[in-house]
Each structure stands twice: as C-alpha cells, then as structure tokens.
Amino acid sequence: MNNAMSQKEIVRKSLKRRYRKEQRFKFYGILAIVIALSALVILFADIIGKGYTGFIKTTVTLEVQLDPEVMYLEDPTDAEAFSMADFKAPLVVALENQVSDATGKTAQRALGQLLNTYAANQLRDAVKADPGIMGTTQTMTFLAHDDVSVYVKHGDDPTYTVKLSEQQQAWVDQLVEAGVIENSFNDVFFSNGDSREPANAGVLGAIVGSLLTMLVTLLLSFPIGVAAAIYLEEFAPQNKLTDFIEVNINNLAAVPSIIFGLLGLAVFINLFGMPRSVPVVGGLVLTLMTLPTIIISSRAAIKSVPPSIREAAEGIGASKMQVVLHHVLPLALPGMLTGSIIGMAQALGETAPLLLIGMVAFIVDVPDGLFDSATVLPVQIFLWAGSPELAFIERASAAIMVLLAFLISMNAIAIWLRRRLERRW
Amino acid sequence: MQPANLFPLLVVLIAIAFALGYARSRALATPLGGIRNLKSLPFYYAARAALWCGLPALLILLLWLGFEDKVIQLVVVGSLPAELRPESVGQASLVLSQISNVASGALSAESVPAAINDAASLLVTLRDESQMIMTLLVICIAVLSAFIAWLRIAPHVNAREKVESILRKIFFLCAGLAIVTTAGIIFSVIFETIHFFQKVPMFEFLFGTSWSPQTAIRADQVGAEGSFGMIPLFVGTLMISAIAMLIAVPVGLMSAIYLSEYASRRTRSIVKPMLEMLAGVPTVVYGFFAALTVAPFIRDLASSIGLSASSESALAAGLVMGVMIIPFVSSLSDDVINAVPQTMRDGSLALGATQSETMTKVIFPAALPGIMGGVLLAASRAIGETMIVVMAAGLAANLTANPLETVTTVTVQIVTLLVGDQEFDSAKTLSAFALGMMLFLVTLVLNVIALHVVRKYREQYE
Numbered sequence: 065m066n067n068a069m070s071q072k073e074i075v076r077k078s079l080k081r082r083y084r085k086e087q088r089f090k091f092y093g094i095l096a097i098v099i100a101l102s103a104l105v106i107l108f109a110d111i112i113g114k115g116y117t118g119f120i121k122t123t124v125t126l127e128v129q130l131d132p133e134v135m136y137l138e139d140p141t142d143a144e145a146f147s148m149a150d151f152k153a154p155l156v157v158a159l160e161n162q163v164s165d166a167t168g169k170t171a172q173r174a175l176g177q178l179l180n181t182y183a184a185n186q187l188r189d190a191v192k193a194d195p196g197i198m199g200t201t202q203t204m205t206f207l208a209h210d211d212v213s214v215y216v217k218h219g220d221d222p223t224y225t226v227k228l229s230e231q232q233q234a235w236v237d238q239l240v241e242a243g244v245i246e247n248s249f250n251d252v253f254f255s256n257g258d259s260r261e262p263a264n265a266g267v268l269g270a271i272v273g274s275l276l277t278m279l280v281t282l283l284l285s286f287p288i289g290v291a292a293a294i295y296l297e298e299f300a301p302q303n304k305l306t307d308f309i310e311v312n313i314n315n316l317a318a319v320p321s322i323i324f325g326l327l328g329l330a331v332f333i334n335l336f337g338m339p340r341s342v343p344v345v346g347g348l349v350l351t352l353m354t355l356p357t358i359i360i361s362s363r364a365a366i367k368s369v370p371p372s373i374r375e376a377a378e379g380i381g382a383s384k385m386q387v388v389l390h391h392v393l394p395l396a397l398p399g400m401l402t403g404s405i406i407g408m409a410q411a412l413g414e415t416a417p418l419l420l421i422g423m424v425a426f427i428v429d430v431p432d433g434l435f436d437s438a439t440v441l442p443v444q445i446f447l448w449a450g451s452p453e454l455a456f457i458e459r460a461s462a463a464i465m466v467l468l469a470f471l472i473s474m475n476a477i478a479i480w481l482r483r484r485l486e487r488r489w
Numbered sequence: 490m491q492p493a494n495l496f497p498l499l500v501v502l503i504a505i506a507f508a509l510g511y512a513r514s515r516a517l518a519t520p521l522g523g524i525r526n527l528k529s530l531p532f533y534y535a536a537r538a539a540l541w542c543g544l545p546a547l548l549i550l551l552l553w554l555g556f557e558d559k560v561i562q563l564v565v566v567g568s569l570p571a572e573l574r575p576e577s578v579g580q581a582s583l584v585l586s587q588i589s590n591v592a593s594g595a596l597s598a599e600s601v602p603a604a605i606n607d608a609a610s611l612l613v614t615l616r617d618e619s620q621m622i623m624t625l626l627v628i629c630i631a632v633l634s635a636f637i638a639w640l641r642i643a644p645h646v647n648a649r650e651k652v653e654s655i656l657r658k659i660f661f662l663c664a665g666l667a668i669v670t671t672a673g674i675i676f677s678v679i680f681e682t683i684h685f686f687q688k689v690p691m692f693e694f695l696f697g698t699s700w701s702p703q704t705a706i707r708a709d710q711v712g713a714e715g716s717f718g719m720i721p722l723f724v725g726t727l728m729i730s731a732i733a734m735l736i737a738v739p740v741g742l743m744s745a746i747y748l749s750e751y752a753s754r755r756t757r758s759i760v761k762p763m764l765e766m767l768a769g770v771p772t773v774v775y776g777f778f779a780a781l782t783v784a785p786f787i788r789d790l791a792s793s794i795g796l797s798a799s800s801e802s803a804l805a806a807g808l809v810m811g812v813m814i815i816p817f818v819s820s821l822s823d824d825v826i827n828a829v830p831q832t833m834r835d836g837s838l839a840l841g842a843t844q845s846e847t848m849t850k851v852i853f854p855a856a857l858p859g860i861m862g863g864v865l866l867a868a869s870r871a872i873g874e875t876m877i878v879v880m881a882a883g884l885a886a887n888l889t890a891n892p893l894e895t896v897t898t899v900t901v902q903i904v905t906l907l908v909g910d911q912e913f914d915s916a917k918t919l920s921a922f923a924l925g926m927m928l929f930l931v932t933l934v935l936n937v938i939a940l941h942v943v944r945k946y947r948e949q950y951e
Contacts, residue, residue, distance in 0.1 A: 082843055089845035093747025096740045097760055100819075103812040104767055110782050111774070288663045295660035312667040318866060318936040319929065320873020322900050323674055326925045329907065330677030337558035352670050359667075385653040413771025416875035416900070420907050433493070442773040442876075449777045449880060457781065464774050471769060 111468075115461020121250035121263065122213035124179060124239070126158040128187065129201045137198075146192055151184040152176055155206070162244050163235045174232055178239075180207035180263050207252070207263045208245060210455035212236055216245060224454060253462060257428045258444065262455030265448075267463050269430045273343060273423075273438030274412060274470075276431060280347020281354060281411050286404050288351070289358030290393075293400070296359070297366040298388050317356035324353045325417030333421060340422030344434045349417050354407040361403020365396040398485030405478040409471050415442040441467045491620070495550065495627060502628070503543040506635035510538030513642050526644060533648035540655055542635035546627045553623045561615045568611055570604050588612055678929060681922030688916040689717045694923060696720065700886035700897075702906060702917045717920050719927065721886040725803065725896030729878060730871035732807025732892060733814055737871075738864055740811075741818025746848060748819075749826045768816035776880030779809035784881055791893055798893035801883035807892065810877050814867045821863030825856045825943075828950050859946040865939035869932040875900040899924050 132138075134157055137149040159175045160166050166175055183206040190204065191197060208216070211227040215236055218224040228236065239245040257269030292313075300306040328349035332338045338345050369392050377387040418424075423443050431438035439447070441463060448460035514534035518524045524531055562585055566574065573584070584605075590596035591609035598606050642648075686694070697718015744764065748757050784805035791798035798804070829852050837847040853860075883895035884905060906921035 082846070086843040086845045089848070090747070090751055093743050093751060096743035097747060097764075099740050100744055100764055100767065100812070100815050101760070103815075104763060107770070107774075107778050107812075110778060114781070288666060291660045291663035292666065295657075295664040299657055299660060300664070309664050309667055312671045314940050315933060315936050316667060316670060318869055318932065318940075319674070320870075320875070320900070320932055322873065322875045322903060323678075323925060323929050323932075326903070326907075326922065327670070327674050327677050330681065330922075331673050335559075336555045337562065352673075355666065355670070359664075383649065383653060385656060409769065413769075413773070415771070415773045416879075416904065419879075419904055424908055435493075442771055445773050445777065446876070446880065449773075449780065460777060464777060467771060468774070471771070475769060 111461050111464050115458060115463075115465050117217045118253065118458040118462025118465075119250050120217060120247045121252055122208040122216050122245060122247055123205050124159075124183075124208050124212075124245050125203065125205045126155065126244065127161070127201055127203055128154050128158045130154055130191065130198050131157075132198060146188060146195075149188075151187045151191070155179055155183055155187065159235075159239075162242055163238050166235070171231075174229065175235065178209055178212050178232065178236065180209055181261055182264060183207065210262045210453065212245065213263060214454055216240060216247065250462075253459070257430050258426060258439070258447070259428060262453055262459055265456070265459055267441065267444060267466055269427060270439050270441045270444035270463070271466070272430050273427075274440040274442075276343035276434055276438060277346040277350065277418075277440055278408060278412055280344055280434065281350040282404075282408060284347065284351040285354050285358055285407070286400075289355050289404065289407075290362050290400055292355070292359045293362030293366055294388055294393070297363050298384070298392070313356050313359055316352075317360060320416075321353055321414055322416040322420065324349050325420030327352065328417060328421045339435065339437075341425045341427075341437045341439070342435050343431065343438050345421050346418050346423055346438075346440065347434075349421060350411040350414060353414065353417065354411045357407040357410065358400075358404050361407070362396070362400040365399025365403065366392060368399060369395045398481055401485075402478045402482045405474055405481070409474045409478075412474070413442055413467065413471060415440075415446055418443055419446075441470075495624060499543065499546055499550070499627065499631060502546075502631045502635070503539045506542035506631075506638070507535045507539040509635075509639055510535035510642060513639060514648075517642065517644055521644060528645055528647045529649040533652050534642045534646075536652050537648045537655075538635055538638040538642070540652065541638035542631050544655075545634050546631035549630055550623070550627050553619075553626070557619055557623070561612065561619060564615060565608050565612050568608055573602065573604050674929065678922050678926040681919050682926045685916060685919035685923045688919065693717060694719055694920075698888055700902070702902070702920055715916060717916065717923075719899070719924065721888040722897060722899045722902055722924065723927075724888055724890075725882070725886070726872055726898040726900075728890070728892065728896055729803050729807045729810060729882060729898060730868060732804060733810035733871045734864070734868060736808060736811025737814035737818050737867060741815045741867075742822050742860065744815070745819040745822035745826060749823055750844060750848060750852075764816050764819055767812065768820075770813070772813065772874060772876040773880075775809050775813050776876040776878075779805050779877050779881035783809055787893075796893060799883065799895040801881065801895045802893045803882060803896045804892040806878050806881040809881065810871055810874055813874070813877065814871055817867045817870060818863060821866065821943075822856075822860050825859030825863060825946065826852060828859065828947065829855050830950060856946075858942050862939040862941075862943035862946065865935050865942070869935035869939065872935070873900065873928060873932050875904060879904050899928050903928070 131154060132149075134153045135149040135151065136153075137145060156172050156176045159178065160172070163175070166172070186206060187204070190202075212232075214224055215226045215228050215233060219226065219233075226233065236245060252264060253266045255268055256264055256266030259265040296306070296309065300309075328345060332345050332348055333340060373391050373395065374387050377391045378384075382390065418440060423439050424447065425437060425439065426447075427437050427439050429436075445460050445463045445467065448456045448463065451457065451460075511531050511534070514527060514531040515524065518527050518531070521527075527534070565588060566581060566585065569584070587596065587601060588605055588608045589612065591598060591601055591605060592612045598609075694717050697716060698720045699716045699718050700721050702715050702717060744760075748760060752760065780801075784800055784802060787802055787805050787808075788798045788800050791802075833851055833855060834847060837851040838844070842850065878898045878901050882898055882901055884897055884901065885895050886897050886902075887894055889896065903921045903924050906917060906924075
C-alpha cells in the first residue's frame with residue numbers, strides 16, 4: 065500500500081518534468097519548421113531583392129543632330145561611306161548640349177562612356193535604314209551604359225560599387241534631373257539573346273532553347289514512360305526480368321543527374337557523333353533522366369484505378385489490351401499527366417547534365433530549330449552568375465525569377481489538373 | 490530530304506496506310522454481309538497496316554541518323570593520303586573539323602592542302618548522297634511494308650490479336666529502356682575509366698592524397714606531372730555532404746514529426762506544400778544563393794569574430810545543400826512515421842505516456858529503419874549534387890577538416906574537366922570518367938541499401 069502511494073508520488077513529481085519535456089519537444093518541432101520556412105523566405109527575398117532591378121532598363125533620350133561634318137562624312141548622300149563615318153560623335157555632341165561644364169577631349173570621352181557600347185551602331189542602322197534623315201535632328205532613345213544603370217538604380221546603396229567618376233556622376237545626376245536618363249520596363253531582357261553587354265543581354269534565346277529542349281523531352285518521355293508503366297503494371301509476368309527492370313528504374317531515379325550528362329557525352333556525342341549544345345541531345349539526356357519519375361508516378365496512377373473497372377470490362381469480353389487502353393488508361397491519365405508535369409518541371413530546372421553536353425556555349429542568336437546551338441534558362445543563369453559584373457548578377461536574379469515563374473505555373477497546372485480531373489474511388 | 494521533313498512525310502504515309510487498310514477491310518466485308526463477318530473490327534486491320542507502314546521505316550530512319558555521321562567520317566578520313574592520315578584520336582578530330590569547316594565554307598579552300606579540299610568535297614557529296622538514299626529507302630520500306638500489310642487483310646485474319654501483340658512488345662521495349670539506360674551509364678564510364686587506368690595506376694587514383702589534373706603540353710615543362718589522387722576530392726565531398734546532413738536531418742526529421750503528430754490538419758495543409766517548394770527550387774538557384782549571398786555572409790561573419798574564412802568555404806555550400814535536402818528527409822520520414830500502425834500509438838498513450846515519449850520511445854524506434862533509409866537516400870543526393878558545389882565550392886583540392894576553408898568535390902571536378910574542349914586521349918579528360926564511375930558506384934551502393942531497407946520496412950507493417 066505504502067509502496068503504491070510512493071509510486072504515485074514519483075509519477076506526480078515527475079509529471080512537471082515530463083510536461084516540460086513535452087513542451088520542449090513540441091518547440092523543437094516548431095523551430096525546425098520555422099528554420100525551413102525562413103530559409104525559403106530568405107531565399108526568395110534575396111533573389112527578388114537582387115533581381116527586380118533586372119526588369120528595369122536605363123535609357124538615354126537624345127536630340128541627335130545628324131551633322132555630316134561632325135561625323136567626318138564628306139558626301140552625306142553616299143550610303144557606301146556610312147560604314148566609315150563616326151556615329152559616336154553626334155551622340156557625344158547631343159550629350160554635351162544637355163550638361164554643363166563638359167569641354168575638351170577628356171570630357172567628351174567621359175561623356176561617351178555614359179552610353180551603351182552599341183549606341184553608335186544603333187544610330188548607324190537607323191541612318192542606313194533611312195538615309196534621308198542625314199542632316200536633320202532626330203529624337204532617339206538609346207540604352208545607357210551598365211555603370212550608369214547601376215548608379216541610377218543603386219546609387220545610394222553602399223553595397224554596390226559605382227564605377228563612374230565624380231564628374232560622370234554629376235552629369236548623370238543632371239541628366240536624370242532633365243529627364244534625359246530614365247528608367248523603364250526592360251523589354252530588351254525579353255526580346256534579346258545573350259550578349260557581352262549586360263544592357264543588351266536577354267533571356268529570349270534561353271527561353272526558346274528551354275522550350276525546344278522540353279518539347280523533345282515531353283514528346284519522348286511521356287509516351288515511353290506511360291507505355292513502360294502500363295507494361296509493368298498490367299502485362300509484366302512475375303519473373304526475374306521484371307524484378308530487374310523494377311530495380312533499375314528505382315535506382316535510376318536516384319542516380320545523380322551529372323551521371324546522365326556523362327552518358328550523353330559518351331553515347332550521344334562521342335558514339336553517335338551528334339552535334340554538341342543542341343536541344344535534341346539535351347532533350348534526349350533529360351528524357352532518360354525524367355523517365356523513372358514519370359514511370360513511377362504513372363504506375364501509381366494505374367494502381368489507383370479500382371479493379372471493378374477492369375472486371376466489368378473483362379466481363380463483357382474485352383481483351384486485356386482493350387481493358388487497358390479503353391478503360392484503365394483514360395481513368396489513369398490525369399494522374400499520369402500530373403506526374404509528368406512535375407517531372408518536366410524538374411527537367412526544366414536541371415543544369416548539370418547539360419553543362420557536360422556543351423550547352424554552356426556563349427550563344428547570341430535565338431535558336432530556330434532542334435538542331436541549332438542553344439542554351440537553356442538554368443545554364444544561362446549559371447553563366448551570368450559566374451560573371452564579375454554586377455549588371456550580370458542582376459540579370460541572373462531576374463532570369464531566376466523568370467525560371468521560377470515557369471516552374472510555379474507548371475506546378476500550379478499540375479495541382480489544378482489533379483483537383484479538377486482526379487477521381488477518388 | 491531533311492529528317493525534319495521526313496518525319497511529317499512518314500506520318501502522312503501512316504495515315505494513308507490506315508485509311509487504305511480501313512477501306513479494304515470494309516470492302517472485303519461488304520460481299521460477306523457486313524463487318525460482323527470479319528474476325529476483327531476494320532479499325533484493327535487499319536491499325537495493323539499503319540503499324541507495318543510506320544515501324545520498320547522509323548527503325549531504319551533512326552539507325553541511319555544514328556550512324557550516318559560516324560560512317561561518313563570514317564570514309565572521309567580513309568580517303569586522305571597516308572601522310573595526312575591522323576595517328577591519334579585528338580588529331581583525327583582536328584582534321585575532321587578542318588574538313589567540315591572547308592565544306593561549310595567557314596575556312597577558305599586556299600589555306601589548306603589539296604587533299605583536305607578533296608576530302609571536303611567528298612564529305613559534301615557523301616552527305617547529299619546519304620540523305621537521298623535515306624529518303625528513298627525510308628519511303629520505299631514504308632510503302633512496301635504497308636502494301637504487304639494491305640494485301641494480307643483478309644476476313645479470317647484476327648488483326649486485333651496481331652495489333653495487340655505488337656503493342657505489347659512495344660510496351661515491353663519501353664520498360665526495358667531502363668535496363669538499356671543503366672547499361673549505357675555503366676559502359677560509358679567503364680571504357681574511359683579503363684583507358685584512364687592504363688595511364689594512371691589504379692592504386693594512385695584510389696589512395697593518392699594529391700589532386701592536380703594537369704597534363705604536360707611540352708615534355709620538359711615545370712610541374713608537368715599531374716597527380717590524380719582522389720582522396721582530397723572524396724574528403725571534400727564528404728565534408729560538404731556531412732554539413733548538409735547535419736542541417737537537413739534534425740530539421741527535416743523534427744518538422745516531419747511535428748507535422749504528423751502535433752500539427753492541425755490546417756497547418757499541415759499549408760506547411761507541407763511550402764516545404765515541398767524547397768524541393769522544387771532548381772539547384773542552380775541554390776547555387777546562386779550560396780555563392781552570392783551565403784558565402785560572403787559567412788566570410789564576413791567569420792572575419793568579424795577573428796577567424797579567416799575563404800570566400801568559397803565548404804560551410805556555405807554545405808549549409809545551402811542542407812536546406813535543399815530538408816524536404817527529402819521530411820517527406821520520406823513523414824511517410825515512414827505515418828506507416829507505423831495507429832495501434833502502437835494508442836497503446837503507448839493509453840499507458841499514460843506523453844506524446845513526445847510515445848514518439849521517442851515507441852514510434853521512433855519502430856520507424857528507425859525506414860528513417861535510416863530516407864537519410865541514406867538524402868546522403869546519396871548530397872554526394873551527387875552538382876550545381877551548388879560548382880558555384881559555391883572551390884577548385885583547389887585541399888585535404889583539410891576546416892569547414893571555413895575551400896574544398897573541392899568529385900562533381901565539381903567532373904564539370905571543370907569536361908566543360909570546354911576535351912581530348913579523349915589525355916589523362917585529364919579521362920579522369921573525369923573515372924571520378925564519374927566512383928560517384929556512380931558510391932551512390933548506387935547507398936541507393937540499393939536505402940531502397941532495400943525502406944522496402945523491408947514497408948513490408949513489415951503491411
């Protein structure tokens with residue numbers, strides 16, 4: 065009796081400690097979730113903070129007087145001579161008119177540095193397109209130099225180093241005041257391929273490259289994945305070979321992606337002699353990489369179709385193939401689609417295997433075919449992120465936002481499809 | 490004809506074969522008194538004709554495309570006079586690129602020997618001829634086999650069974666592709682690895698403690714001896730993976746426990762997808778974050794407390810990799826914890842244990858094998874992860890245990906060695922394949938063990 069009392073005492077005394085322990089345990093759980101979610105928030109905030117300025121371009125609008133004398137052009141009607149003319153000079157003159165205290169050769173050179181390297185080319189192309197404008201005054205908009213852009217966007221942020229001289233900064237301030245230098249939405253970013261100049265660099269080439277690569281991946285991996293899943297779920301006999309196939313699929317799903325890059329390099333490029341850095345090879349490599357994911361999710365979708373459907377179809381005399389193709393497959397298709405979209409999203413973000421098959425080349429043109437050299441969005445991000453120039457880092461962040469936007473919309477479609485089409489049995 | 494145009498043409502031919510097959514089967518059925526006198530529906534006769542039309546032609550087309558370039562290259566190189574014939578693989582690719590540049594007009598014909606010019610014109614004619622022969626062959630085979638199938642349409646033939654058996658074979662081949670892929674991986678790394686071990690002794694590669702993959706350009710070069718000891722790379726890989734696991738396992742496991750045992754349905758439905766978002770973020774984004782935000786932060790933090798940290802520290806890469814792996818650990822642990830039967834939970838709670846005691850003393854031990862499997866899978870992913878380390882870890886192969894220093898990893902070296910120009914006869918390039926093979930073997934072993942453990946565990950409670 066006494067013994068039992070003391071046991072009760074022990075329990076009662078220990079209760080407080082045990083409850084504290086319980087609270088602590090629960091707290092650790094919450095802490096873990098907070099850590100994970102704050103990592104997510106910091107990641108997104110960091111990328112948005114670094115990259116939102118990538119969607120802004122800095123332009124200089126100038127009244128350019130196309131004076132043949134300034135351009136060292138003897139005969140303004142001779143279109144052949146245009147390539148010899150100095151198209152930078154009228155731009156510098158136009159800038160000079162906008163700022164005070166800019167005299168002398170040094171000042172002119174410093175002023176010229178405020179404009180994008182391709183500004184003179186842009187002016188020349190305009191004159192070539194319409195030689196009639198020679199001798200007139202035109203209002204034209206040019207991209208500013210990246211250093212100007214960084215100064216205008218981040219001038220008051222001490223973490224950014226401004227590369228402009230004191231005098232140039234004063235000029236830029238004047239020009240901003242006068243409304244000559246302006247910030248606007250960066251349409252160049254969405255209409256250009258890569259460039260050595262950050263201001264001219266865009267993601268269009270990479271987006272088209274990614275879409276072409278994804279097209280190949282989708283066209284190959286979805287039918288093959290679904291066919292493999294159907295075979296394994298519906299037709300495969302219970303034997304060693306089937307087991308071996310299953311073991312292989314499960315292992316391939318966990319093989320590091322870079323190994324698929326080695327496979328692509330050794331088989332598609334060295335053995336079959338396919339060209340490097342083309343979307344077809346990229347698509348083939350990504351197909352092999354995503355197939356296991358698609359097969360596994362398609363099998364799960366087939367498994368979820370209740371046996372009553374099969375039995376009913378077999379009961380009225382359908383063959384095994386008819387049961388599968390006419391009844392099981394249509395019912396499993398939404399689940400298969402969902403799994404495939406998620407697999408495609410993975411493939412879209414994949415970088416490492418594509419580095420090995422040469423999709424890291426510097427490519428300016430937007431690819432126009434499956435056999436045309438291309439790069440993809442994640443690789444473009446990788447290339448820009450490795451650049452020492454701040455303006456490229458900004459573009460890398462902006463490109464990440466574009467990539468994430470694609471991924472989020474793909475996942476949203478997958479979730480919507482699942483909600484909309486998937487039936488609970 | 491370009492292959493890009495040949496595919497649509499083939500599709501048109503298949504459609505015609507289908508239509509003709511359909512028409513013929515109906516025509517054969519009419520005098521017999523309708524399609525009910527056919528063994529199969531007209532659709533199956535038509536489908537059979539279409540399959541006959543498409544499959545052989547497609548097979549020929551793919552084989553032709555796969556080996557066309559290789560065969561043409563061999564013929565072109567064979568046509569060169571003896572003194573120009575390349576001796577090594579590297580020379581061969583140089584000569585070939587010269588020839589193809591002349592052929593495409595990128596290189597002017599005057600700047601190269603006459604034999605190269607001849608080879609270039611041979612290359613152009615061979616390419617044209619090959620394309621023409623391919624087009625003719627594919628069309629002929631498609632038409633011919635479709636015609637045979639069309640002739641064989643007869644009321645007593647069970648076309649449905651034939652179509653189904655073809656389909657079943659196609660399905661089997663698709664499933665078998667998994668074996669082909671694995672075999673492809675093994676063969677693609679094994680050949681180059683054998684070449685590598687002919688140049689560098691295997692013992693030196695496995696146990697050497699210094700890694701500096703240079704090959705001499707001149708024989709008398711200073712420091713020409715490259716060293717290929719993979720120990721520093723594996724130590725670097727293991728250190729970064731270990732840091733990642735130190736973050737991911739506790740955080741992932743605790744959040745899985747909280748979500749499955751404590752959280753309300755509502756919290757769960759919000760937090761779980763957000764955790765899964767971490768898994769959906771591409772690795773290049775994590776790499777960007779690690780290299781440009783976390784690494785400078787760690788460097789500044791370390792210098793403010795008087796430590797010196799490299800700007801490419803192992804810690805930065807490891808931390809970010811840990812964040813990336815959290816969702817793997819948490820979703821795998823979540824599955825495993827949920828698989829523990831509710832009766833065990835109820836039994837423990839009924840005896841008066843608190844929830845945390847139930848968790849740590851009953852459920853966790855029961856779930857341990859499954860959790861271990863999940864942790865192993867996560868470790869294999871950490872070891873094979875590439876982009877984070879390529880962007881945030883360094884290239885210098887230091888044999889160190891200090892996480893603030895720069896280390897390099899196996900995957901970083903594979904990428905550095907294989908991006909850009911490669912010569913497939915130098916130890917430098919080949920060493921990447923040897924590293925790839927080690928990586929494949931290590932992750933394979935981890936995966937096999939992990940999958941086995943997880944499966945055994947599932948069976949236990951099913």
